[in-house]
Amino acid sequence: MSPSAVFRPITRRRALAALTGVLTTAALAACGLSSSATEEPADSDGPLVIGMSLPLTGPVADRSKPGLEGYQYWAEEVNAKGGLLGRQVELKVLDDGFDQETAVSGYNKLISQDKVDLLLGTFSSVLNLSVAPIAERYKYLYVEPSGGADEIFARNFHYLFFAQPATSEALPNEFLDQVAKMPAADRPKTVALVQQEDPVTKQTAAIFKEKLAALGVKTVHDSTYAPDTSNFDTIANSIKQAAPELVVSGAVAGDGIALIRAFQKVKFTPKMLYQSNSPTDPTFASSIGAANTEAIFTPLAYSAAAPYAGNSEFVAGYTKKFGAAPSEDAANSYSAGQILAAAVTAVGKLDQPAMADWLHKNTVNTIVGPLSWDAAGRSQGSLLLGQFQAGKLEIVSPAAAATVQKLVYSKPGWN
Amino acid sequence: MSVARLPRLLLAAGVLLVALVPLLTPNTYIQNMLILTFVLAILASGWNVMAGFTGYVSLGHAAFIGVGAYTGGILAAHWEVSPLLVAPLGGVAAALVAFVLGLVTRRTRGAAFVIVSFAMLELLGLITRNWTSLTNGSNGFLMPLPGWDLRFQNWPFYYALLFLLLLSVAMTAGIRRSKLGLGLMAIRDDEVKAEGIGVVTSVYKSIAFMASAVLIGVAGTVYGYYVSFLDTSAMFDISLSMEVVLAALIGGRGTVWGPVLGAFLLQPLTEVTNTTMGGAHAGAFRLVLFGGLIVVVTLLLPRGILPEAQDFLRRRRKTSPTGTRLADSAIPAAPSSPRLEALAGRGGDLLRIGNVSRRFGGVTALDEVSFGVPQGSITALIGPNGSGKTTLFNVVDGTYRAGAGGVEYGGRDISKVGRARRAFLGIGRTYQLPRLFDSLTVLENVAAATGEFRFSRLARSAVSGAEAARAAELLEFVGMGEYVAAKAKDLSYGQRKLVELAQILMLDPAIILLDEPAAGINPTLVKRLAALIRTLNNSGRTFVIVEHDMHFVMSLSDPVVALARGRVIAAGTPAEVCDDPAVLDAYLGDDFVLEADTIGSAR
Amino acid sequence: MTFLLQTLILGALVGGVYALMSSGFTLTFGVMRIINLAHPAMLVLSAYLTWWLWRRTGVDPLLAGVGICVIMYGVGWLLYRAVISRVQRIDPELTLVASFGVAVAAGGIMAFIWGTEVRTATPSYFNTSYEVGSLLIPRAQLFACAGALLLLGALYALLHGTFLGRGIRACATNRDGAALVGIDVDRMMAQTFAIGAATTGFGGAALSVLYQFVPDSHFVWIGRVLCVVILGGLGSFAGVGLGALVLGIGEALTASYFDVRWATAVPYVLIIAILVIRPQGLIRRRLRTDGALP
DSSP states (O other): OOHHHHHSOOHHHHHHHHHHHHHHHHHHHHHHHHHHHTOOOOOTTSOEEEEEEEOOSSTTHHHHHHHHHHHHHHHHHHHHTTOBTTBOEEEEEEEOTTOHHHHHHHHHIIIIISOOSEEOOOBSHHHHHHHHHHHHHTTOOEEESBOOOHHHHTTOOSSEEEOSSBOGGGTTHHHHHHHHHSOTTTSOSEEEEEEESOHHHHHHHHHHHHHHHHTTOEEEEEEEEOTTOOOOHHHHHHHHHHOOSEEEEEOOSHHHHHHHHHHHHTTOOOSEEEESSGGGSTTHHHHHOGGGGTTEEEEESOOTTOOOTTHHHHHHHHHHHHSSOOOHHHHHHHHHHHHHHHHHHHHOSOOHHHHHHHHHHOOEEETTEEEOBOTTSOBBSOOEEEEEETTEEEEEESGGGOSOSOOOOSOOOOO | OHHHHHHHHHHHHHHHHHHHHHHHOOOHHHHHHHHHHHHHHHHHHHHIIIIIITOOOOSOTHHHHHHHHHHHHHHHHHHTSOHHHHHHHHHHHHHHHHHHHHHHTTTOOHHHHHHHHHHHHHHHHHHHHHOHHHHOGGGOEEOOOOOSOGGGTTHHHHHHHHHHHHHHHHHHHHHHHBHHHHHHHHHHHOHHHHHHTTOOHHHHHHHHHHHHHHHHHHHHHHHHHHHOEEOHHHHTOHHHHHHHHHHHHHHOTTSSSHHHHHHHHHHHHHHHHHHHOOSTTHHHHHHHHHHHHHHHHHHHOTTOHHHHHHHHHHTTSOOOOOOOOOOOOOOOOOOOOHHHHHHTTOOSEEEEEEEEEEEETTEEEEEEEEEEEETTOEEEEEOOTTSSHHHHHHHHHTSSOOSEEEEEETTEEOTTOOHHHHHHHTEEEOOSSOOOOTTSBHHHHHHTOOSSOOHHHHTSBSSOHHHHHHHHHHHHHHTOGGGTTSBGGGSOHHHHHHHHHHHHHHTOOSEEEEESTTTTSOHHHHHHHHHHHHHHHHTTOEEEEEOSOHHHHHHHOSSEEEEETTEEEEEEOHHHHHHOHHHIIIIIOTTOOOOSSOTTOOO | OHHHHHHHHHHHHHHHHHHHHHHHHHHHHHHHOOOOTTHHHHHHHHHHHHHHHHHHHOOOHHHHHHHHHHHHHHHHHHHIIIIIHHHHHHOGGGHHHHHHHHHHHHHHHHHHHHOSSOBOOOOTTTTOEEEETTEEEEHHHHHHHHHHHHHHHHHHHHHHHSHHHHHHHHHHHOHHHHHHTTOOHHHHHHHHHHHHHHHHHHHHHHHHHHSOBOGGGHHHHHHHHHHHHHHHOTTOHHHHHHHHHHHHHHHHHIIIIIOGGGGGGHHHHHHHHHHHHOTTTTTOOOOOOSOOOO
């Protein structure tokens, strides 16, 4: 018996593999060929399909839900007023579970397979960063409501537009202005910077550090924690040790709440506390104790009380439909829709390059204020600064949107 | 002839079809799906080399994609060239990581290795994320945007990955047919035993690990370029590692095309479910589907599609021989032995145990044991259970280091010599429970034993003509000549003993340590075994036999050494030792009588 | 000096929590040689049950946890019978993979039932601390540690002081021999697994108070539990305590004195270090593994 006969793999097995491989790819090819063969020409009376892939499940699901609702409300409102270009708007929504690869596949499918008429952006910097190049390649207008990290705009995409008033590099401005305006005696002397390992929070922390130093505020602690950190006791203790008067917490989601709870456990109250994202979470007050929110500052992109175009109608209508006031996520989506609609209406037809050109040259009035963009798609407005006063999140700055005139300068201790 | 050609033709047709897809349709959704499938298939194929062939299940293979992607991306940015040019360096980096993993886990096996691979994955992800100056950390690393015409879209990525996939399959097939592959499968079945028959496991494993990772690293760079943005959490993801495992399991680990088949089934399934399911609970449903699929596959299809199909088809063919009685024929002549010819005429002790001690925690297994084994003798080692006999064997063949004292072989101290090298020097050893490589055939088992190590030999075919002939000759000698094609796991206990002996003889040993060779076999086989041993001894081989069957051992051996509680209590001729009161007390019992005409007696 | 002491205390307390989470895992790993990656998912499941109960009835979460243990016992029994024992019979190496599948699917089921919003239980003591001089001892963590000690002690007593425990140890040492002396091995293995699962009742309740959680939270706990159990050595309860302390204090010291970003790397570094340098864990001695008959 020859040795190689004993050792050679059985030929039938390869046949099976080959057969399966062939059948699978044949089936796939058939799908691909058939769908591109039977594509319908753009039907000028049919619905206007707008495609998007959102992280409806996964780590940011609780913020995506209101985001989707904002889109849906906008679409319904548009349709009630006669639609866009005389056609009813239809949203085609896919779920990527906050996975980059899935988001990329989703948008590829929407563009190539489903041949949607328009696109709307997804949520979070991470996803937008990987999806924006696809839209750019296929020359689709891409308005995104959430994801202001500078890297997204570093590539100078022509078709990319941000729907919030400003990108993250402008985020610290309002608070810095307030600190600069404070009488020297009240101004904090020392600051602790603590932020999550995230492009936006790290960028803003760096800006804070530099500009606060220019205002004479010394940095006594600067640490960055991993996204999967769940225990903040030691970090809180280290910050307590440094005894800063101001704490700037670059939080992304639940980590901000966990950090404050840790401060409570180690019994440390900073004189001033500024925290991003977490304070606008609906569970913020109940998670740290309602009375403990007093005097906490947070940046916002949107205020329901701001007197911008269409805002009060939006708030009223949204509250009636969903039973609660719109959150920032819902509002950002709505304004993205507004921007898209403005471009489509102004150009008068589905000409993506013309729409992009128009947006670069014009200002759109949205519920987050009048928006205009630079060549890379960065919006040129300013974000809002909010502060909790007597249990309510008031807008302190800029003046155009402020709901109160005075700041609370000192944070009361925890209870 | 045409029947044998058919599967090859079908396979070629399939590959051709896949290669033509981008030319047949501009649909980027399909292309994207196939690109991701290629990546998963390359991953699964590489994983198969480490886990399917070598038996080291890794949960960390996703790390090689990340390492390749970041290495390629960083170098491409630094040198300002296209990532496709530096992709091979991504492969080098991944191979280096795999090599370090192999070094670090030299002593860890099984569950411990799985856990270490998981820890390595997470740690590499963390290092990549925290090393912001190099990788841009959590901000993500931007790859350059492709500069070619939109008409060609994804073609470079598509064809590069398809090429890598075919290369990976070719490499896997080559390994499987080679001596390296045979050694790896031996390691998978029984690593300790493999070392003992001359497979230098550290070298084999290093090569396997590097082979497992290198093409994945290259694919990583290409993939990173394709997604144009590197994010540490996506690149070092435990879920991707699990997908790889699932793909290989579905198709059949240990086969060449199985992992590829699994990838081609799993990835499109994932894609389709991701992009067609909508609604608020879609993600939850997807998780249940993915998790459920893992459970179902491990419960119902643990070996995978290809092996199951193979078995199903094989049941229709004729079965291999089993159950034939061992012929009561004359013992053939002893096989030739170049080593013995060289050693001939040397007198004195071939093996000398010098004051060897060995402790295990509080238990002293061997306590200053000293004796010599004269060349050409059959020395018996007797004693009650727990007296240290097997431990002594383990010290001689290198499984254990002696705590104190040394072992001399052929006049030189081999205390520091490794196990595989001791096999090369001519020390062969069998086990109380015969250890064979169950997934291999009898012939492959015997041919796996090698008397020397040469790198060039690794690439050649698993069992060469000369090796097969010699193995067949040895099997004929022990009486298992008709079973060359039988699977080792189908053999009976006695048959396994004989095959194990043939395996040892393949090493051309000068000294053979037999651990209870007569235990558990019928009297006819005992007689035959005694005759085989005597024939081999007459041609110059030295034996050390541990036995409890006094008649068997006393009829064969001349020097007898008695051990009790780790110490030598008597040594001498059979008659002397059997009269020694210490031996009678500790072991034989007062009423023991050594009979004159014992079974198979030579006199 | 106070800072160092406070750091050590915080680290030790976190270690106590880790020990609580890992106690059941070491039972299945050490005694049955099963790596059950669904263990952290069971912790999260019991956290959800505790939270839900606390929301509906206001009962103290830690007390509710004791009751939830009974439910988790049942869950463990079911899991063993339906999946684990079957995979063990087919191919023990794949048990780990199958248990991961169960964990992923469980995450999906929890997301379906309770949604993906961040949850946490906030009884009165969730953010308060005892003061001892200038040192602070967070209350909730202290309660969790006390629970850990009780639980580890109870498991040890069970294993070494009861008839059931003897049977479990017999099955672990020599399965066939145990069957020969009349022990229903299958039932015993199921009971052991179920006991290991039951401990997640209290562990999950502690989790719901000490941390915020979502269905996916179980992933971050896999590394920590593995680290604790491997540091401690197979099946040693004292080892679990010691391993958990080492991990907790190691994380705290890394965060306070080195760099916060590397604190989450500590479990993985320790796993690799231990498995390479001293595979039997910090406490155990090496056992005979040469394949000779016992």
